[in-house]
Amino acid sequence: MISLSHITKTFGSGDSAVHALDDVSLNVADGQIFGVVGQSGAGKSTLIRTVNMLERPDSGLVTVAGQELSGAGEAELRAARQRIGMIFQHFNLLSSRTVLGNVELALEVIGVDSRQRKARASEILDLVGLTSKSSAYPSQLSGGQKQRVGIARALAGKPRLLLSDEATSALDPETTRSILELVKTISTELGLTVLLITHEMDVVKTICDSAALLENGRIVEQGPLVQLISTPGSRLALDLFPLGAVPPPAGNTIIDITFSGGSADRPVIAQLSRTHGIDVVILGAAIETISGNQAGRTRLQLPGSVENNTAALEDLRSQGLLVELVGGGKS
Amino acid sequence: MIDPSSPTFWTELWQVLLSGTGQTLYMVGVALLVTVIIGLPLGVLLVGTEKGGLFERLFGSRLVAWVVNRVLDFVVNLGRSIPFIILMIAIIPFTRLVVGTSIGSTAAIVPLALVAIPFFARMVEISLKEVDGGLTEAAHSLGATRWQIVRKVLIPEALPGMVLGLSTTVTSIINFSAMVGTLAGGGLGDVAVRYGYQRYSTIHMVAVIVIIYLIVQGLAVVATSLSRRLSHAPR
Ligand SMILES: Nc1ncnc2c1ncn2[C@@H]1O[C@H](COP(=O)(O)OP(=O)(O)O)[C@@H](O)[C@H]1O
Ligand SMILES: [Mg+2]
Numbered sequence: 001m002i003s004l005s006h007i008t009k010t011f012g013s014g015d016s017a018v019h020a021l022d023d024v025s026l027n028v029a030d031g032q033i034f035g036v037v038g039q040s041g042a043g044k045s046t047l048i049r050t051v052n053m054l055e056r057p058d059s060g061l062v063t064v065a066g067q068e069l070s071g072a073g074e075a076e077l078r079a080a081r082q083r084i085g086m087i088f089q090h091f092n093l094l095s096s097r098t099v100l101g102n103v104e105l106a107l108e109v110i111g112v113d114s115r116q117r118k119a120r121a122s123e124i125l126d127l128v129g130l131t132s133k134s135s136a137y138p139s140q141l142s143g144g145q146k147q148r149v150g151i152a153r154a155l156a157g158k159p160r161l162l163l164s165d166e167a168t169s170a171l172d173p174e175t176t177r178s179i180l181e182l183v184k185t186i187s188t189e190l191g192l193t194v195l196l197i198t199h200e201m202d203v204v205k206t207i208c209d210s211a212a213l214l215e216n217g218r219i220v221e222q223g224p225l226v227q228l229i230s231t232p233g234s235r236l237a238l239d240l241f242p243l244g245a246v247p248p249p250a251g252n253t254i255i256d257i258t259f260s261g262g263s264a265d266r267p268v269i270a271q272l273s274r275t276h277g278i279d280v281v282i283l284g285a286a287i288e289t290i291s292g293n294q295a296g297r298t299r300l301q302l303p304g305s306v307e308n309n310t311a312a313l314e315d316l317r318s319q320g321l322l323v324e325l326v327g328g329g330k331s
Numbered sequence: 332m333i334d335p336s337s338p339t340f341w342t343e344l345w346q347v348l349l350s351g352t353g354q355t356l357y358m359v360g361v362a363l364l365v366t367v368i369i370g371l372p373l374g375v376l377l378v379g380t381e382k383g384g385l386f387e388r389l390f391g392s393r394l395v396a397w398v399v400n401r402v403l404d405f406v407v408n409l410g411r412s413i414p415f416i417i418l419m420i421a422i423i424p425f426t427r428l429v430v431g432t433s434i435g436s437t438a439a440i441v442p443l444a445l446v447a448i449p450f451f452a453r454m455v456e457i458s459l460k461e462v463d464g465g466l467t468e469a470a471h472s473l474g475a476t477r478w479q480i481v482r483k484v485l486i487p488e489a490l491p492g493m494v495l496g497l498s499t500t501v502t503s504i505i506n507f508s509a510m511v512g513t514l515a516g517g518g519l520g521d522v523a524v525r526y527g528y529q530r531y532s533t534i535h536m537v538a539v540i541v542i543i544y545l546i547v548q549g550l551a552v553v554a555t556s557l558s559r560r561l562s563h564a565p566r
Contacts, residue, residue: 052472082474092469095563096487105483109475137563157473 007060038214085154254327374455410449439516454496498554
């Protein structure tokens with residue numbers, strides 16, 4: 001659905017130049033929910049804005065649904081944007097229009113006639129659960145309701161792709177959850193592809209299939225979540241399953257085990273103590289459901305040095321588990 | 332000298348005030364209409380041709396946009412700095428060209444509009460600049476044309492501010508319309524000079540002041556409440 005290839009974007013020049021995007025390549029498959037995470041200033045907004053050409057990249061190719069937008073003319077670009085929905089952190093609703101009027105704006109732009117416009121706008125408001133507010137003005141709505149209007153407006157023209165720039169960052173955790181749920185449901189229902197930008201790992205955990213980590217305008221990691229989880233040293237995986245600081249080993253061995261897919265429901269720890277006769281201490285665990293699969297990370301403490309536990313570690317690895325030594329090292 | 336005890340005094344006063352008010356409303360009304368028709372697009376152009384504006388590439392060229400912006404800015408500043416009485420006299424040939432005469436209420440409309448246009452254009456500019464850039468961006472993301480953005484986003488969103496600006500503009504047009512009256516433009520200013528000043532009728536003078544006060548205050552009240560209703564702000 002989206003293919004970004006070697007995108008660069010620099011703001012300013014000389015000493016004050018900011019390389020907002022530095023050779024970024026990214027692919028988002030049809031029907032996927034793809035999350036881009038990164039700290040503030042990493043270039044996330046610039047990245048998502050290049051997808052619908054609100055920001056023109058200095059170089060690189062932007063292709064959406066098979067159409068190259070980086071070389072498109074103005075009229076062509078407008079037509080393409082009508083097929084790409086976008087929602088924003090601060091909702092960007094017109095205060096001069098009612099909820100219905102805001103949704104209708106999207107249809108007016110496309111040139112839908114007045115009667116069909118009302119019908120279609122009401123239909124989509126129903127989908128986001130805001131029928132009762134259709135004649136209210138944005139100032140009378142809560143943040144979550146405003147974002148629902150934003151979603152309705154973005155989807156009114158039946159796009160195949162939804163771009164979301166920190167759409168939940170101005171919302172409280174509970175509202176965030178309900179908005180994410182809505183995005184997830186709608187995307188499944190309508191077969192929508194979603195590219196979302198966030199600085200919150202929780203958002204990625206909740207709805208994304210794939211993710212990329214952006215740092216100083218560069219993509220440091222990207223891939224399907226299930227795959228990232230089982231990648232040794234993955235920073236995204238660490239952020240997804242934070243286990244905190246490693247305690248002093250004090251002569252023991254401390255390991256992190258990553259479970260994913262089938263390995264999650266095996267009685268690994270019980271088996272470890274039974275087969276090798278060691279007392280395993282669980283220091284921490286983080287389990288989540290990702291793309292419908294249980295996945296997670298457990299931090300274990302095994303008595304004695306690494307050498308004493310070689311057999312046990314071998315055994316774990318041979319079961320296909322990802323084992324990382326985080327404390328104890330060589331004795 | 333006018334004699335207030337004459338039996339026809341009050342009917343004459345009433346007629347003089349009625350026709351004076353009528354002329355003032357006519358001058359101000361038409362001047363205002365012309366001001367909005369020309370000042371609004373000017374304000375839009377002033378903002379649009381700025382760097383990063385909607386029309387920063389006017390007719391496909393940054394240079395054209397820049398030149399238009401600088402020229403408009405200069406003209407607006409010039410219009411705002413010339414004292415009205417000088418402007419009024421200086422443009423008499425132009426006034427004759429446009430309306431065919433240089434005296435009377437119709438002729439007065441030309442300098443009134445000319446002084447009000449730059450004033451209102453600035454008001455429009457200020458109101459447009461207060462519209463959140465995110466709204467323009469949202470409209471772009473929907474695939475809107477520039478014209479659609481101006482019509483459906485910028486102007487409606489700036490309307491509450493523009494209404495207030497318009498009310499300030501009307502007040503200054505009324506103010507200047509009284510000055511035009513002294514140069515045979517008619518209207519309430521003319522009444523004040525001919526009866527109140529030249530013929531020492533305090534009653535005429537007071538009546539004119541009261542009427543103008545009522546018009547200005549009435550407009551201000553209407554504009555404030557209209558602006559508040561348009562802004563749909565939470566109560
Ligand atoms: N229009 C702009 N002009 C100048 N610098 C910009 C502009 N937009 C973004 N930047 C800079 O580019 C960097 C990335 O910005 P942004 O994409 O907004 O980051 P994020 O959304 O991840 O917080 C920042 O350093 C920011 O200051
Ligand atoms: Mg951002």
